Amino acid sequence: MERDQPTTATRPRRLVFALMLAVGGMQLLSACPGINGPADDDDSADDHGGPDDDDSAGDDDDSAGDDDDSAGDDDDSAGDDDDSIPFSDAQLRGAELWLEYCGMCHGDQGQGYAADQANALSNASFLAAASDEFLHSSIRHGRPGTPMSAWAFDYGGPLSDADITDIIAWLRRFGAFQLSGLDDIVVSGDAQTAEPQYQQLCANCHGPDGQGGSVSSVANPWFLEAASDGFLLHAINKGRPGTTMPAWEAVLSEQERYNLVALLRSWATPVEDSKVPPFQPDLSDHLIGAGGPAADFSDQLRDGRFVSMSEVHDALLAGQEFIILDARPGSDYLTEHISGAISAPFYRMEEAIAVLPHDRWIVTYCGCPHTLSGDAVDSLLAAGFSQAAVLDEGYYGWLSAGYPISSGSERY
Ligand code: HEC
Ligand code: HEC
Known part of the structure; x- marks a missing residue:
């Protein structure tokens, strides 16, 4: 993948590049070293006994909400940006910030997996379930212990609240449809019953304790803090078409899916919301082993x-x-x-x-x-x-x- 250096001087170029991609509706296939994202590996869902990614699973509508077809659940993960709708100022700023801070991992069009584990954020099924609060929290706090940083000023990152809002405005271009009421859903299930099924069906991708591996973690404390039961259930029911995350609603009974939600929920641990004063690193003091022989690699x-x-x-x-x-x-x-x-x-x-x-x-x-x-x-x-x-x-x-x-x- 061709990437500009993230310097202020090249910002305008990056913006033009973003617009070009958005307008062309072109899908950028990444070729960074170190990619082994699941999006490259379409067959693995089948290897794990999961169903195909389409929605033929049927809409046996359950409590996951009024999930009608307009949710665009079958859409590809990227490139749905409707080029006939002009960018608002917020979206333009968001696109620029995205390219500077996010695209190198999540893909220039949010298609995911330019870096390991960095999921597809322009995925319409994800965007339908992700509230603004969920997105805000995920970006502010990051996912400590993973490559996803806390981006907000308050935590030592580079972004203001307004920056984060603009990034979200840009992301919404890829999936304006949002499910209503999803975050009010509270699921009751039995975590222990789900454990063997999780090990059999999910652990291969998400790790035996949900800690993630080549794909994102489902046990991260900040993820579970931000994700409602309805969000988790929707991800399990519908999967993430265009990625290797299968839809499970036609494979597992409703109660089995509820039990899986309860299992993920049981991994939640309390989060500590510790803001920090502005951080200005001192770059003048930089040598390790000062006075020793120069290292030569x-x-x-x-x-x-x-x-x-x-x-x-x-x-x-x-x-x-x-x-x-x-x-x-x-x-x-x-x-x-x-x-x-x-x-x-x-x-x-x-x-x-x-x-x-x-x-x-x-x-x-x-x-x-x-x-x-x-x-x-x-x-x-x-x-x-x-x-x-x-x-x-x-x-x-x-x-x-x-x-x-x-x-x-x-x-x-
Ligand atoms: C073949 C690999 C694979 C299997 C098997 C799999 N998943 Fe996933 N799962 C993924 C990927 C990849 C994503 C992230 C997709 C994206 O948005 O980019 C994901 C996302 C999720 C999410 C949403 C996480 C988030 O941060 O938004 C949940 C919840 C989830 N999976 C639960 C499960 C459960 C429960 C099972 C077993 C029933 C399961 N998955 C099986 C690959 C898999
Ligand atoms: C260094 C790579 C990297 C960069 C840069 C990065 N992310 Fe992430 N992001 C990740 C990874 C990896 C995850 C999944 C973490 C996990 O396993 O829970 C993630 C997760 C997320 C999630 C949660 C998605 C979900 O389904 O739970 C959001 C939202 C997000 N990133 C937005 C952003 C935004 C906005 C930016 C730029 C300001 C950004 N990321 C920059 C690597 C990155």
Whole structure:
């Protein structure tokens, strides 16, 4: 996929690109490294014994709401933007923000899976069920523990409430129809009864505890906080046509589906809504192992670009001098980061470029695990740096290896 650098200078170009795509109704097929999103893998639904993605499941209308056909449940996940309707100012701003902050993972048209696990947000079936509150909350708080960051200012992210509202206005172009009353539905089911069925039918994709894998988590505390029973039931009943998420309403009885909702609900844990003061990282203090021998990763790169975390960890232990750059939004850095790393979010790379030395290695990382860090390396290379590499396993690889991490605004 061709991507511009996320710099202010290229914003207008990105906007034109968005409009071109929207007007052309063209579907952008992503070709980023590290994609293995389920949208590429149409057959796996069948492998898991799920039904096809169409709606022939029938509308045995249940309490999931007055789900009539105009919900557009069969639509493809992207490209439904009606080009005959002019963009409002809010939608134009939303499109621009989308390309700058979201498209690199969720796809330029919201089609999903430009980065692992980043689901299809322009999916009409998703948009029919997702209230503005659900979208707002998901974008504000993110999904801690996944590559989805908290984007709101209040949590250390780059976006204001108005920005988030505009992004939602743009997304709604892909599915203006919204189910009413969905969030009032309260399902009663038995979680324990559903457990074996979940392991048999769902765990392959969503993980044995719902923690996600190649597809999104269904157990994330912030997801369960934002998602009503009706939202969960709708996802299970109708699936997400155009993705590998099957529709289960013709396969499972109503009570079985209610039990599954109860099981997901039973995984909810309390969320802590901790806002932070504005975060201005100090980029002048950036060296790890200051005074030690300069680290040299040039012989250890995979594809001339990726350095493994064990090499980086060895350099840390050896007291070598280099820089680790956290390319994720500031909110992620504040939550947890690699010890010694500086926060240089991909949308503020110019500031880092102005102060970082050219004669020391710079290792960048993100959570997804190559998308934002790859952008950061591209920006560095374009600015004339030659010693820059992407941490191959990404932040979550580092975390699960038990290597040192820190939290808060300090490097260590
Ligand atoms: C073949 C893989 C696959 C299987 C099997 C599967 N899912 Fe999914 N599921 C997905 C994908 C992919 C998505 C996200 C689709 C999108 O919107 O991009 C999803 C989304 C969901 C969502 C909505 C999550 C959100 O964040 O919006 C729920 C709830 C869900 N699945 C529950 C289940 C349950 C319960 C089962 C078993 C009965 C199941 N899934 C089986 C692939 C699968
Ligand atoms: C680094 C990659 C990445 C970026 C950038 C990103 N997201 Fe996400 N997003 C994800 C992933 C991964 C998930 C699924 C997390 C999970 O497993 O629960 C997600 C989930 C979401 C969800 C919840 C969807 C659902 O069905 O539950 C919304 C809404 C969303 N993102 C909106 C946005 C918006 C708006 C932006 C830009 C401001 C954005 N994302 C930027 C990776 C990303």
